[in-house]
Amino acid sequence: QGSSVEEDGPLAQIDPRCSRSTAYQMGISDLDRQIEQLRRCEYIKESEVNALCDKAREILVEEGNVQRVDAPVTICGDIHGQFYDLVELFKVGGACPDTNYLFMGDFVDRGFYSVETLLLLLALKVRYPDRITLIRGNHESRQITQVYGFFDECLRKYGSVNVWRYCTEIFDYLSLAALIQERVFCVHGGLSPSINTLDDVRSIDRKQEVPHDGAMCDLMWSDPEELEGWGLSPRGAGYLFGGDIVKQFNHANGIDLIARAHQLVMEGYKWMFNQALVTVWSAPNYCYRCGNVAAILEFDENLERQFCIFEAAPADSRGVPARKLVPDYFL
DSSP states (O other): OOOOOBOOOOOOOOOTTOOOGGGSTTOHHHHHHHHHHHHTTOOOOHHHHHHHHHHHHHHHTTSOSEEEEOSSEEEEOOOTTOHHHHHHHHHHHOOTTTSOEEEOSOOSSSSSOHHHHHHHHHHHHHHSTTTEEEBOOTTSSHHHHTTSSHHHHHHHHHSSSHHHHHHHHHHTTSBSEEEETTTEEEESSOOOTTOSSHHHHHTSOOSSOOOSSSHHHHHHHOEEOSSSSEEEOTTSSSEEEOHHHHHHHHHHHTOSEEEEOOBOOTTSEEEETTTTEEEEOOOTTGGGTSOOOEEEEEEOTTOOEEEEEEOOOOGGGOOOOSSOOSOOSOO
């Protein structure tokens, strides 16, 4: 069982890899400059964040609650503002857009660089909309980010709450799940007693703050457990669900595998229920002290899979602010 730690300018030449026109009105050259800046862990101007979020919204609003994704693709679990470990992830998995990526939420909170982490992922989404998919985690929430670091970080780096507002508005547009080649269902947390089919997920009105209960909440908060049926979650939101529930859901929806994140696993990934479900965790040495390795899961065009394990970025390549940002939470 995974630990119950809660992870809780003018237009340049158009790149044929970008098939959606919304990426271009802010100018490819501007966007590329911002991406390079963010890759150096330098945050961009407030006005640029506003424009970036506007463009991201235009793209995300067109995506479904269950976004279809083609293989090959590499899926990633929680990042939690550990920017230098995200850089390490891209070193191991390949740069975007050379590699297609699917990130399963929890981009922010806990780590020291939630601003740069989220903005880099959003900028890559705007620049290469068909090469990177972002789905919502339980930390992509106004309420949670006011407690676990992202709100305070925005205030400290920008001197106002505006950037936090722009970003949390974008959270409401993120897909709730993704489906790779109709066979692999990807979600941040897990299943819900209110959801039997993928169409039940598609029928949710997702453009809202994460509710305290119900189907949308459960997708982001639930955890698998070695039990039969459903159980109460120690997190206070979502449910525990057993192998019988997974088997039933996979059969009813014609899928082979549920991939999810949300729980720290020391080995970076963990199979459950006869390989009907896998947890993928992509924040190494979580909270800069848990000592775990991280993983990403690569699917080739035939859905053959391979895990890549990686460790935290070396200390000499990162700056660590000398202050504790957030209270302990399930630690």
